[in-house]
Amino acid sequence: MKTLILFYTTLIITTLQSTVSTAPTSTKEKRWLHPGAKRPVVAHSTDDDPFHDYIAILSDDETRPWAEIFDEMGFSTKGSKKMTHSLGVSGSGRPSYNMTSYDVNGIKTFGKNLRAFTINMRESEAEGMDGNPSLVSLEKTKMRQWAFVPGSKKVLPSLPLVEQGVRDFSLRKRQDDVMWIQQGNAPWNLQRLSCEHKIDVKGRLATDLKYNYRFDEVAGNGVDVYVVDSGINVDHVEFQGRARMMFSYFGKVNDDVGHGTHCAGTIAALHYGVAKNVNIWGIKVGDSSGVNGEAIVAGIDAAITRHNQRKSQPGFMGSVISMSVGTAPPQQSDFMILQKAVQAGMHVSVAAMNSATDACNFSPGAFSQQIPIINVGAAGIDDTRAPFSNFGKCVDIYAPGVSIVSTFNNDATGIASLDGTSMACPAVTGIIADELVRNPKLRLDPAAMKKHILGKALKGVIKADNVINGSELMANNGFPGDPQV
Structure with a gap:
């Protein structure tokens, strides 16, 4: 169609x-x-x-x-x-x-x-x-920046199973009789989101697809996620036709950076995504020359309009904005448009940015103390704050953001590894999407959802000397114990 x-x-x-x-x-x-x-x-x-x-x-x-x-x-x-x-x-x-x-x-x-x-x-x-x-x-x-670390990109060989259309997933059952699935060829960040303890790498590289991820069978089914970024490679096989471009500020819709495709993959890709059944809508606000501040306002405004139309329609499951771009100092236009979004009942996940300093000096994460958006810092496979990640009281939670393997823009099966709070933000976006299906009462309540997500997080994981008077929470989807090996 x-x-x-x-x-x-x-x-x-x-x-x-x-x-x-x-x-x-x-x-x-x-x-x-x-x-x-x-x-x-x-x-x-x-x-x-x-x-x-x-x-x-x-x-x-x-x-x-x-x-x-x-x-x-x-x-x-x-x-x-x-x-x-x-x-x-x-x-x-x-x-x-x-x-x-x-x-x-x-x-x-x-x-x-x-x-x-x-x-x-x-x-x-x-x-x-x-x-x-x-x-x-x-x-x-003011131009914004992508929240990934320049020079960290590593283009990797595609996962052979993608081309074959095979899923190395096994169906299991939780104690409460809710169906859940364990994926055996996952990137490390997905395993960390679904286990209680630090990963024992057992000789594996961070970029190896040899980790185990447990996720709820619903996997965010039907939730609308708006990726405010560089566009999406919608032809990538990992999206299974669930990704579409909705808005572009530039007269072109292709992802000429790869950043948006990578973030969308961490949210929703078949093998690399947290919530594998969501609908992905691309909001293109930047290209190879950078990110326009006015494009962000216009793009999120378009998402709000569609959300307001969708929320009265049958089958509406909720809306999430994922925004892995930012700048310093905080921008009033970011605050105004995101305030409109949460007032409309949209949930928002943003990147804390990568200057290894106080996140309260950066937009839009600084506004996490004023409006119920979730500001996400980055952690490594050893559960320490990534050395580049911003920190402090404006960071609400941490998620994996180092050597993150996900979809890329080079072809229909391409993947790459990137570092940054850009990679951590979409992990939390995916968790929000999954929780919207499991908790219908939270669909139009961003403040309650933020409290719920922080309540599910693992406490005291990111050590205090690494976060400097900020959050010690590690994002988690709530599964007890660790994945079966």
Whole structure:
């Protein structure tokens, strides 16, 4: 079935800057003044007053049409084009997501749940917008980074069993008569998530696929996971047709980095995934040149819209956002869009980032203390904090993040090993997805789910001298004991 893809492209629109209107003055107080157009600007030299790109987020009570706002700013959309993007799910033919976008004199708009725009202007002009009641946030746009360790990538030979379509899984039964499965050709990170004690490697390498993973038979069945990343290699055999691209900010949907495919594999791949039955939706917010801050807002906004439509439909099992990108210092736009997501009932897992310092200085993980998102640090196979992982009170939990083998973008069976909190974050995403099926009452309650996930974690595993006044929790799916060998 053909899936329609939403492309958030740069729009080419003919625009005209308006003159002062000769129409009767409205009795409504004007809230917008275009920087430099309708107010006195203090003279600055170019060097002292540089241009920057800014992202502006509207307040919830600014509900007027964009055209009216632009007119008040001193720009007119009359005679210009506007474009409406539609997303159809699985070729249904019925658009489930619509977004009207403008590009007016360099001002680009996006978002339905959190209306925002980007604009290039001088610092003095940005200062002139401070206090505008129509704005809840105005900040310089900042590129984000992938939360994996550069130089750690190792492309590995594909697992032969994938090509043969064979699963080295055995069906077993827990004491409570819940069906569960043990996988015998798993990467080490999956075993660590399903056992109580530190792994005895017994001569195995961390990249060997010779570990044992126990997981619930439901394996996140039907849960929607939105991977906010570089895209996904949806043709990879490990996804079994469960991965689809939903949104791209760039006019292309291929994963040209490999990062998004790797993270999606840790969440949902047949052999490398925690929750092997979830639906994966790709939200492409970055490419080989980096990650756009405004793309994150637009992409998560699209996910919120689809989630709000899905949660009233039959078969809805819950929604999780997995976000293995970030930057320093914390960005208000990240906070605003993730706050909207959790208010809508979406669960969020984020990477703590890789600077071996206080995670409270990084976005979006710093906001784990303010909104119920789960900020994930990385641990090695010896249960110590990975030397690159951020730490401190803003890290909620740790998960395996060193020598993690998962799917890659090079071909339909490709795999690679990567290091980073990028690799730890999707492990927790998968655990959340599995718990959403097992605990229906938590489906729209991110705060309760966060408490539940932290409650299931292994206590005191990551030693205090390695986490520096932070969490000592290791993510765990709750199976007692260790896998049978």
